[in-house]
Amino acid sequence: MDPKDLSQQLAQELPFLRRYARALTGGQGTGDRYAVATLEAIVADPGIIDAAASARVGLFQTFHGIWISAGAPVPDADDESLDLLEGRAQSRLKQLTPNTREALLLHSIEGFGFDAISQIMQLPQSEVEQLYALAMADMGQMVTGDILIIEDEAIISMDLQSIVTDMGHNVTAIARTRDDAIAKGKAKVPDLILADIQLADRSSGIDAVNALLRELGDRPVIFITAFPEQLLTGERPEPAFLISKPYAEEQVRAAVSQAMFFATTEQMQVPA
CATH class of the missing domain: 1.20.140.160 (PhyR, sigma-like (SL) domain)
Structure with missing residues (x-):
């Protein structure tokens, strides 16, 4: 070559x-x-x-x-x-x-x-x-927890909610903008954040996540985006869990399982 x-x-x-x-x-x-x-x-x-x-x-x-x-x-x-x-x-x-x-x-x-x-x-x-x-x-033996979805497209957010609830997780809220995400994340603290990058009012899902992490402390984040290169830059911090659009249900399940596996908190419950 x-x-x-x-x-x-x-x-x-x-x-x-x-x-x-x-x-x-x-x-x-x-x-x-x-x-x-x-x-x-x-x-x-x-x-x-x-x-x-x-x-x-x-x-x-x-x-x-x-x-x-x-x-x-x-x-x-x-x-x-x-x-x-x-x-x-x-x-x-x-x-x-x-x-x-x-x-x-x-x-x-x-x-x-x-x-x-x-x-x-x-x-x-x-x-x-x-x-x-x-x-x-x-x-399948993983822990379950509370998930905040930050996604402005209704069909995608509903699909993500269906996938993670079927896995046994609880969706605390779905947010469509940066400010909405921050407010809902602070109102009910999630164990994991599932976020798009570009939101409805052209605000940034990255900014929303960073603001929440400053308020709530460390917790796993999964970004789902059509433009993964925007996050895979080599700068810190950089997400360990990143799914490209269009995604398959299997990808979401695997990423959520991995993230939950890695970041168990006292609030998460192990299924009986």
């Missing part, structure tokens, strides 16, 4: 590798360190990409090789370099069945088929499908 073409392809895929790495590790800092190590490995040996089915598969396969060779390490939750949510994430990572979250994220969030995931994880496709099924079963 021409080095220039490879560089362009990797640049296009890098934001999504970083998204995957953050969701996998539970934090931006840890995820980015693995993404950097992946790029360094490719620079040292570009041939590892040529051996893959595509540059995208090769990028994720290289990442996975580094991740596994390092033992998929989980930092100490008491590490002072971790923020509150990262600390919770690292603590809960230790409870997971190996390889299940990788299969879940690669399929549900990143959109890889099981054949591509088989190449990325270097496992038989049948085993990958079993891991995915196990991950979905594990997520």
